[in-house]
Amino acid sequence: MGSGFSLLLADTNLCTSPSPEPSLGDLPESCVASVLVHLDPQEICRLALLNRAFWGASSADFVWESKLPSNYESVIERVFDDFPSNLCKRDIYARLSRLNSFDGGTKKVWLDKSTGRICLSVSSKGLAITGIDDRRYWNRIPTEESRLADQIKCSGRFAR
Template identity: 30%
Template sequence: MDFTNVLPVDCISKIISLTSPKDACRSASVSSVFKTAEDSDNVWERFLPRDYEDMIAQSSLSQSFISSLNKKQIFFHLCDHPVLLNDGEMSLGIEKESGKKCCMLGAKGLTIVWGDTRAYWQWISLPDSRFNEVAKLNYVWWLDIKGRLNANNVLSPGTLYTAFFVYRLEGEHSMRERFVEMSVINSEGSLSGSHRRIILDPNSTNSMMRKRQRVGYKREDGWMEVEIADLFIDEHCDGGEGFTEFRLWETNGYIKDGLIVEGFEFRPKRL
């Protein structure tokens, strides 16, 4: 018996809503009944983060534009166009496969030593960045970049995340054959993943150094990223204070240049 001819569309929508966004999209190809059920607001309301309306309210999206979209369209808009919050210091979006929130704290939301000194750092606009400005390193001897995120309030509960440093290397930079230090620390003061040494330039040829350290790689969007650490957002967190601090530094004294910083990104871990 074809149960799609027996069950009402609302019941099928309820079943689909208990799966995942990825499986829901696949179900639409089963039949026209499934397609109608999959398009239901009841399905996509469940996949959207509980605070998606707050995300939209804090963004620059117009109410007239949002009111013209159904829940499925809102879901994919937030996947493809993360909203900018806190005067452009942070972006918040959704991962397509899981519906979990993704977050990036941009360069403007970081504490960069000498970042306000034009001789050492410049703030520039790039067409392929989600932020209005990114930080370009002219040169420093002392590289130290820190960030702080209320992870419990921003990220999805009950989710394992991976933190990434997102950057670009420009021209004859000084990062080849060298590493930088990185760490992520939670509010209790314990490391969320061990303190690591990272190679930002994937073209470094020192095989022993590459074997011991994590190496950055180029993404499809043209930026580079390197994995820092994993952190778990507790299922029972109340959205209150749960700060995560992250840091990148290199203070051994050689001149560092050619680095462009977009920010630190937190995405659900792919298992």
Template identity: 30%
Template sequence: MASGGGGGGEAVEEGTTTRVGDLPEACLADVIALTSPRDACRLAAVSPSFRAAAESDAVWDRFLPPDYRAIAPLPPPPATAAASGGKRMKKGVYLGLCDKPVPVDDGSMMVWLEKESGAKCFALPARKLSLPWEDGEFSWRWTPHPLSRFEEVAQLVDCTCLDIYGRLPAAALTPATPYAAYLVFGTAAAAEGHRGLSFPDQETTVSAAGRVVARHAVCLAPTYAEARKFRGSASPVAAMLGTMMHTLGLNTIKAELQVIICEVDTDDSGNINFLKFLDLITR
């Protein structure tokens, strides 16, 4: 249809439109990279053009941590990636870091990525924790465990009071990301017994740059009566009960104790100190 008004106006074809999917792949990739890994996977199902952009290295390079090459160097490109110019490799690196923890620092720590956000996660072995009185009043055994990520775990034989400290460089964490600290432990069979895990409550603290950013009262082994007592309460103990996981039939109780870190100054070159437990008595 020709435009009117004289003066030789330009002809415009009727019904022509520009769809989002018609944009160049680089433009789509820049927009998708501003979302999240989860959204990128969903957008890949919209159309072939969206899929090409959502799976490109330009997108997944934004989701990988800056130091990912030190954690997991790029593997040799497969034939499909070579055919496409090697532009579809980093999504595989991302998923690999999500599916399997990678040992770093000569195996003294495990690192992996949280799949939905890409945040770096860390696992510290018992050897990296500060366990008091290792050669004195307290008695420890270092032994392998089939469910542990590491070669050995610390088995506490007897003590009267126990503090456990862990430390992690703040610069290693993903910026602007809420973090949670977990203590993963198991108890002996019920026949052997343990005491002090259910009462009194234990205390956890998290400090960054020399100041405490989180403090909670928790219960490592609540009884059913205690669980009912705190059900529906706003108590920090009740908030932590949801993280307890009981493994039945294995003669052990595996528990995860969660401490939420809401704000961390990642510009500070110091350390995150976490998981301080007081008044823990066991045998």
């Protein structure tokens, strides 16, 4: 009885016959997302172009939350004045991966895409000499020989 009904529907083009072999597009998004958690962000973005299941799975918040550092919320509070609260984790990752200036442009922070760590670059103008903040004891002398062009570069965790 069931085969006759299927044959009837196939003849009237009311339903399409399933593909004889399963494909990657047949995988549930939740299964694909469980695999994507273990990949690098660049690999996730490349696989998102594969098909709709991978695209949907690559948008899952838990996939991108695993790529964000544990203290990303405190970084957002310190760096951004008006950070939108309705962004998904993928968009938060994208914003943090850019070079973000703060503290009057004397400091820059970004998320290193290969390690997932927060990087901080501090300009010499952003430094303060504790205890000897008197111009008689020091002068800032810019030089062309400076490798970092007036910046001291440090990488690691963003400390509070």
